[in-house]
Amino acid sequence: MKCPYCSFPDTKVVDSRPTEDNMSIRRRRACIECKKRFTTYERYEQVPLIVIKKDDTREEFDRQKIFRGMLRSCEKRPVSVNSLEKATDDIELALNHLNQREVDSSIIGEMVMEKLKELDKVAYIRFASVYREFEDVSGFLNELENLKD
DSSP states (O other): OOOTTTOOSOEEEEEEEEOTTSSSEEEEEEETTTOOEEEEEEOOOOOOOEEEOTTSOEEEOOHHHHHHHHHHHTTTSSOOHHHHHHHHHHHHHHHHHTTOSEEEHHHHHHHHHHHHHHHOHHHHHHHHHHHTTOOSHHHHHHHHHHHHO
């Protein structure tokens, strides 16, 4: 690390500790040349996840979109906000573990449906009706039959 005071190309780490949120590391450094000290913060590089939508357009992943969709499906249902936040966290973590820069929106949709199926069957059917674009009652009935099995 280059010294911000004298621009000497080498410094040494004097102290290292995690920040309060555990999302980065705070390092105290000392310049070998001018002996001045300074602080740096190190955090991992997060590569943005790109979602490929049905119409082949691409947009950056937005976890709030998942949360809002599940929240809408769970309106007037006995599902806590904490469980929806946990489900959103689980989906985001699973997507990050795919180690892909781009992911198809259908993969995300299926993950959301699986989480809703675990949380509340009515919310699952609500989400499925929009996600799978049911055009008539037979779509609902097919999904209900699958749910019964």
